[in-house]
Amino acid sequence: MSKYAIVVEYIGTNYAGSQIQPGQRTIQSELEKALSTLIIGGINPPRIKTIFSGRTDAGVHAKGQVVHFMTEEPIVASRFLNSLNGILPKDISVSSIEEVSENFHAQKSGKFRQYQYKIVNRQYRSAWDNHSLLVRNPLNIQRMNKALSYLIGEHDFTSFKSTQATDTAKVCIVYKAECTKNGDEIIFEIIANRFLYNMVRVITGTLLMIEKKDFAPEKMREILESKDRTKAGPTISPDGLTLIKVGYEPYNKIENTNTMEITEK
Amino acid sequence: MSKYAIVVEYIGTNYAGSQIQPGQRTIQSELEKALSTLIIGGINPPRIKTIFSGRTDAGVHAKGQVVHFMTEEPIVASRFLNSLNGILPKDISVSSIEEVSENFHAQKSGKFRQYQYKIVNRQYRSAWDNHSLLVRNPLNIQRMNKALSYLIGEHDFTSFKSTQATDTAKVCIVYKAECTKNGDEIIFEIIANRFLYNMVRVITGTLLMIEKKDFAPEKMREILESKDRTKAGPTISPDGLTLIKVGYEPYNKIENTNTMEITEK
Numbered sequence: 136m137s138k139y140a141i142v143v144e145y146i147g148t149n150y151a152g153s154q155i156q157p158g159q160r161t162i163q164s165e166l167e168k169a170l171s172t173l174i175i176g177g178i179n180p181p182r183i184k185t186i187f188s189g190r191t192d193a194g195v196h197a198k199g200q201v202v203h204f205m206t207e208e209p210i211v212a213s214r215f216l217n218s219l220n221g222i223l224p225k226d227i228s229v230s231s232i233e234e235v236s237e238n239f240h241a242q243k244s245g246k247f248r249q250y251q252y253k254i255v256n257r258q259y260r261s262a263w264d265n266h267s268l269l270v271r272n273p274l275n276i277q278r279m280n281k282a283l284s285y286l287i288g289e290h291d292f293t294s295f296k297s298t299q300a301t302d303t304a305k306v307c308i309v310y311k312a313e314c315t316k317n318g319d320e321i322i323f324e325i326i327a328n329r330f331l332y333n334m335v336r337v338i339t340g341t342l343l344m345i346e347k348k349d350f351a352p353e354k355m356r357e358i359l360e361s362k363d364r365t366k367a368g369p370t371i372s373p374d375g376l377t378l379i380k381v382g383y384e385p386y387n388k389i390e391n392t393n394t395m396e397i398t399e400k
Numbered sequence: 401m402s403k404y405a406i407v408v409e410y411i412g413t414n415y416a417g418s419q420i421q422p423g424q425r426t427i428q429s430e431l432e433k434a435l436s437t438l439i440i441g442g443i444n445p446p447r448i449k450t451i452f453s454g455r456t457d458a459g460v461h462a463k464g465q466v467v468h469f470m471t472e473e474p475i476v477a478s479r480f481l482n483s484l485n486g487i488l489p490k491d492i493s494v495s496s497i498e499e500v501s502e503n504f505h506a507q508k509s510g511k512f513r514q515y516q517y518k519i520v521n522r523q524y525r526s527a528w529d530n531h532s533l534l535v536r537n538p539l540n541i542q543r544m545n546k547a548l549s550y551l552i553g554e555h556d557f558t559s560f561k562s563t564q565a566t567d568t569a570k571v572c573i574v575y576k577a578e579c580t581k582n583g584d585e586i587i588f589e590i591i592a593n594r595f596l597y598n599m600v601r602v603i604t605g606t607l608l609m610i611e612k613k614d615f616a617p618e619k620m621r622e623i624l625e626s627k628d629r630t631k632a633g634p635t636i637s638p639d640g641l642t643l644i645k646v647g648y649e650p651y652n653k654i655e656n657t658n659t660m661e662i663t664e665k
Contacts, residue, residue, distance in 0.1 A: 144527045198528065213523070228527040259479070259485050262409045262493040263463065265530075342606050 146226040194373030199380040281352035283312040300332035344368030411491040459638030464645040546617035548577040565597035609633030
């Protein structure tokens with residue numbers, strides 16, 4: 136048996152999230168169908184099983200989702216990627232494949248995850264706006280970055296976790312949480328060792344609530360420390376959210392480029 | 401009567417082009433419906449008639465299409481734009497409105513038009529590719545720009561004009577024709593006083609044919625001088641093509657920024 140890791144890109148708009156669910160169209164179900172068709176030639180049932188680095192909600196996108204699977208069939212990378220992209224739906228693609236060691240695990244070996252939330256900050260919507268949230272009230276990047284600075288480090292993120300989460304995890308280490316502005320486009324980037332259910336969407340919703348209500352940036356610290364979901368802002372639309380990268384080497388501020396490297400270091 | 405000019409953006413994918421055609425869904429028909437609803441409150445038939453700076457083909461997009469219309473009703477810009485964008489389909493929007501002098505004409509007053517064609521040059525398609533053409537064979541920007549240099553100036557562009565064009569125009573002045581590369585994305589930009597039917601798509605198709613067949617860049621001059629449509633390349637997919645700007649001041653290399661100014665100078 137060989138183990139392979141692939142980097143998967145998708146527009147999540149037309150899917151009920153990444154994870155397989157009975158009767159639903161998901162990224163995982165489409166991917167397993169395509170892999171099984173290509174590698175084994177049969178999809179009833181799909182016999183190639185995949186492990187994702189993590190679950191993304193319905194409507195959330197990815198540029199760097201990492202997935203592993205095992206097979207006994209030999210794979211020639213370039214031909215394989217062309218064929219795989221040929222049979223996947225248009226809104227899912229695979230940008231690379233790599234054979235990995237048997238102890239690699241797409242989820243458990245992951246050291247950090249990088250997400251981006253895209254906001255357009257202007258008065259009118261545009262036909263060209265896509266996978267972003269339109270915010271009409273003027274946003275102040277300096278204030279937003281001040282508010283986000285309170286999230287850096289190891290904290291209990293209960294305030295920013297969906298009350299419907301079934302697991303008990305609550306502590307994460309946030310390495311980076313920062314907004315950058317380019318014209319009327321604001322990209323909120325957050326990197327952490329892991330994320331709780333709905334965490335990026337609740338943090339973004341809270342950040343926008345703080346700006347809208349003109350609270351001091353310190354409000355973010357207060358909400359974090361309260362460990363109370365009801366103090367935080369709304370779970371904002373998934374459409375602006377994209378999983379950019381999963382890192383398998385320890386997070387390093389300087390070395391962390393946007394290369395989609397999946398080899399463990 | 402007052403005359404207004406608006407800047408219209410659209411994703412052309414789901415439309416049979418910009419121009420009204422009986423029984424077809426077009427940018428102009430949707431825009432006239434929305435304007436008539438908003439200004440007059442009735443759409444049967446739409447009583448606000450619009451003049452476009454020029455026609456765009458089915459599937460072609462715009463970020464800076466300029467359109468004028470006349471009305472006796474007073475218009476308050478900010479409220480008007482919000483309402484208009486509220487009732488237009490999601491893939492059409494209006495970014496500005498300005499009252500213009502009675503001798504302004506969206507088409508006849510236009511001094512230049514700027515188009516962009518977006519190419520992605522890599523081996524595999526991506527779920528994130530949109531409004532672009534995937535080209536797998538490696539493209540050489542230097543060679544492409546050399547080929548394009550032969551188009552600059554005043555020429556008879558018969559070779560690059562659809563044989564189905566009904567008008568007799570054939571001479572255009574090309575001010576700029578250049579490719580720029582950013583990662584695996586290539587933007588072909590062309591600015592001319594006017595364009596013939598299918599001209600940008602045929603020029604792009606010819607440019608890609610020259611690269612693919614490994615012809616010398618001088619092939620472009622030879623094709624131009626032949627004044628023979630059969631010598632040029634195919635009319636390439638409309639999906640990569642976007643009308644960026646219509647200029648109402650004389651074209652000036654240095655001053656020409658990307659502002660969407662519609663006032664005549």
